[in-house]
Amino acid sequence: xHNRNDExxxxxxxxxxxxxILKGEYSHIVLRGALDKVDYxxxxxxxxxxxxxxxxxxRRIECDYILDLYSSVKTPKMQKILRATLEMAxxxxxxxxxxxxxxxxxxxxxxIKRRKLGNLAGFANAVLRKVVTNKDNIPYPKEEDNPALYxxxxxxxxxxxxxxxxxxxxxxxVKRILKNIYEIKGLSVRVRDNVSKDEEEALVExxxxxxxxxxxxxxxxxxILGHTxxxxxxxxxxxxxxxxxxxxxxxxxxxxxxxxxKVIIDMCASPGSKSVQLADMHPNALVYSFDVSERKVDLxxxxxxxxxxKNIETKVNDGTIYNPEFENKADVILCDVPxxxxxxxxxxxxxxxRINEEEIKSIVALQKAIVTNAAKYLKKGGHLIYSTCTINKxxxxxxxxxxxxxxxxxxxxxxxxxxxxxxxxxxxxxxxAFMRE
Numbered sequence: 001x002h003n004r005n006d007e008x009x010x011x012x013x014x015x016x017x018x019x020x021i022l023k024g025e026y027s028h029i030v031l032r033g034a035l036d037k038v039d040y041x042x043x044x045x046x047x048x049x050x051x052x053x054x055x056x057x058x059r060r061i062e063c064d065y066i067l068d069l070y071s072s073v074k075t076p077k078m079q080k081i082l083r084a085t086l087e088m089a090x091x092x093x094x095x096x097x098x099x100x101x102x103x104x105x106x107x108x109x110x111x112i113k114r115r116k117l118g119n120l121a122g123f124a125n126a127v128l129r130k131v132v133t134n135k136d137n138i139p140y141p142k143e144e145d146n147p148a149l150y151x152x153x154x155x156x157x158x159x160x161x162x163x164x165x166x167x168x169x170x171x172x173x174v175k176r177i178l179k180n181i182y183e184i185k186g187l188s189v190r191v192r193d194n195v196s197k198d199e200e201e202a203l204v205e206x207x208x209x210x211x212x213x214x215x216x217x218x219x220x221x222x223x224i225l226g227h228t229x230x231x232x233x234x235x236x237x238x239x240x241x242x243x244x245x246x247x248x249x250x251x252x253x254x255x256x257x258x259x260x261x262k263v264i265i266d267m268c269a270s271p272g273s274k275s276v277q278l279a280d281m282h283p284n285a286l287v288y289s290f291d292v293s294e295r296k297v298d299l300x301x302x303x304x305x306x307x308x309x310k311n312i313e314t315k316v317n318d319g320t321i322y323n324p325e326f327e328n329k330a331d332v333i334l335c336d337v338p339x340x341x342x343x344x345x346x347x348x349x350x351x352x353x354r355i356n357e358e359e360i361k362s363i364v365a366l367q368k369a370i371v372t373n374a375a376k377y378l379k380k381g382g383h384l385i386y387s388t389c390t391i392n393k394x395x396x397x398x399x400x401x402x403x404x405x406x407x408x409x410x411x412x413x414x415x416x417x418x419x420x421x422x423x424x425x426x427x428x429x430x431x432x433a434f435m436r437e
Contacts, residue, residue, distance in 0.1 A: 007107050008114075010045055011088070013038065014052045015111060019084055027057060027350040056091040058182075058349040061156035063087040066094070066138060070130035073123075081115050082124065089128050093135055101132045147171060151178060161342065161352050164360075168393040173420070177391065180422030181346040186224040187231070188217060188426075190245045190273075192307075193280040195221075199241065206235035218424050222250060240307040245273040248343070248419050248429025252336055252387035253277035255415065255431050261285050261331035267319045267374050268292075268336055272300035272312075278334065279312050288326070290317035319370035326377040332385070333374045337367045339388040339395050343428025346421060364394055368402065375407045375436070384409060384434045391420060391428040400432050409434035 017034045021027045031053060035046050056063065064075040067086055075083050089108035092099045105128040109121050143150040152162050155178040165174045191200050200221065207214050210233075213226030228234060236242040245253075253274045256264065265288045266275045275289040289300050289312050297314050304312050317323060319337075340363055341351045371386065378384055386403065388395050396418070404411050415433035419426045 007103065008110060010049060011107050012111055014049045015085060015088060017049070017053050018056060018088060019080065021053070021057060021350055022080070022084065027054065028348060052088060052092070054349050055095060056088045059091055059095065059156045060087055061158065062153055063090040065153045066090050066131060067127065069138065070134070071127045079117065082112060082117055082120055085111050086124060086127065090131055093128070093131055105129065105132065151175070155182070158352055160356050164392055176422065177420050180420070183346070183422060185346060185425070185427070186215070186226050187228065188245060188247050189223050189225055190243045190250055190277070191221040192241055192243060195241045203236045203241060210235070217247060219247070219250065222247065224425055243273050243276055245277070247424055247426035248389060248431070249274055249336070250277065251417055251429065252334065252385060252431045253281070255385045255417070255433055256332050256334050257281055258332050258383055263330050264288070264332045265326065265330045265377055266290060266334045267370060268338060270296035270299050272303040274334060274336060275300060275312055276303055276307055276309060279309050283311065285311065287312045289314045290319065292318050319373060320366065322373050322376060328377070328379050330377045331379055331382050333378055333382070334385045335371050335374050336387045337370050339363060339367070339390040340392050341389055343389040343391045343421065346427060360392065360394055364399065367395060367399060371403055372407060375409060378436045380436055382436050383412070385431065386434070387429065387431040389427060389429050396430040403434060410437050
């Protein structure tokens with residue numbers, strides 16, 4: 001980014017992406033689609049766009065709070081393009097040290113002019129200059145006066161999500177959760193079980209030689225890698241020696257370790273990382289890998305093909321619809337169910353804005369439907385592992401109680417794993433196990 005035209009082009013593209021996400025589109029899908037189309041930008045420019053879009057989205061509530069302090073027109077009443085442009089400029093002023101404040105202001109004003117809002121250019125310039133002047137002395141809410149308001153602004157957490165967290169966790173735990181959501185997280189990589197120690201060490205050396213930071217995770221054969229532009233370029237990816245897999249997901253897979261199992265069902269399997277793990281752990285078992293659509297199952301097939309795995313059978317199968325073909329068939333069932341995703345808010349910044357009480361009720365109903373069917377597929381003496389990537393107890397601990405009570409499955413002692421964001425370098429996850437007596 002060397003000249004003013006570059007700055008305008010990049011920030012206008014970032015604004016268009018941001019506006020698309022604000023319409024309700026999924027951030028990771030919009031970003032990937034948009035950045036794949038701009039081959040004329042280099043990797044640093046693409047990284048800047050991603051940082052700007054994701055950062056503004058993540059800090060939107062705080063940006064609005066700041067704007068409302070210095071604007072005569074409050075953010076809910078602003079035109080959408082004006083509000084989004086100002087939010088993006090405020091994020092740059094407050095959080096992006098390498099961005100010149102005057103540049104952020106000037107480019108924002110010029111974008112507003114180009115978007116045919118020239119009559120608001122003076123207003124925008126005045127508001128942003130006030131933000132620059134006061135950036136080191138912004139009067140944030142005081143924690144002692146109103147903890148919820150303070151945390152909501154400081155961590156840009158919508159009231160409905162904050163209410164859930166404050167219901168389920170102590171204030172200190174909520175603070176730790178919110179703080180850790182913002183910690184930069186690396187990419188977790190699982191070296192497959194059939195890879196020798198020498199091959200594993202060679203992979204680590206190859207990653208380091210490629211300039212990638214490598215840290216061993218707290219579980220064996222798992223590593224946390226720093227930034228990499230393309231995971232497909234990682235040593236070990238093309239030849240099937242590694243899987244990109246979250247730590248919580250890996251723990252959920254390892255909870256399914258029953259060596260005598262002959263039939264295993266992964267109820268909600270896409271993109272297939274856990275099915276692969278289950279197949280690796282149980283080479284003599286048949287793993288059925290289910291998901292609800294052809295598109296999702298195709299993702300599983302892609303991984304199976306790349307890795308050359310023979311003991312996985314994929315099937316389009318809606319987990320909410322009873323399939324008599326599988327009644328009393330499985331020794332082990334993994335239910336890594338769809339959830340609110342509140343454990344991975346640090347990676348998917350739009351999640352927290354989508355959640356409301358009705359949405360949670362709908363998600364819980366879906367989870368109950370899937371687990372109810374799964375229980376019918378379980379043999380006597382079989383094991384059901386339930387997992388989510390959320391930290392909402394309606395979907396975790398309270399769901400586990402419901403499963404024991406309503407489905408007659410016995411909770412397995414010492415099987416529950418609760419990861420809050422930051423634990424083991426992971427996102428938030430929940431895993432627990434049951435047995436059919």
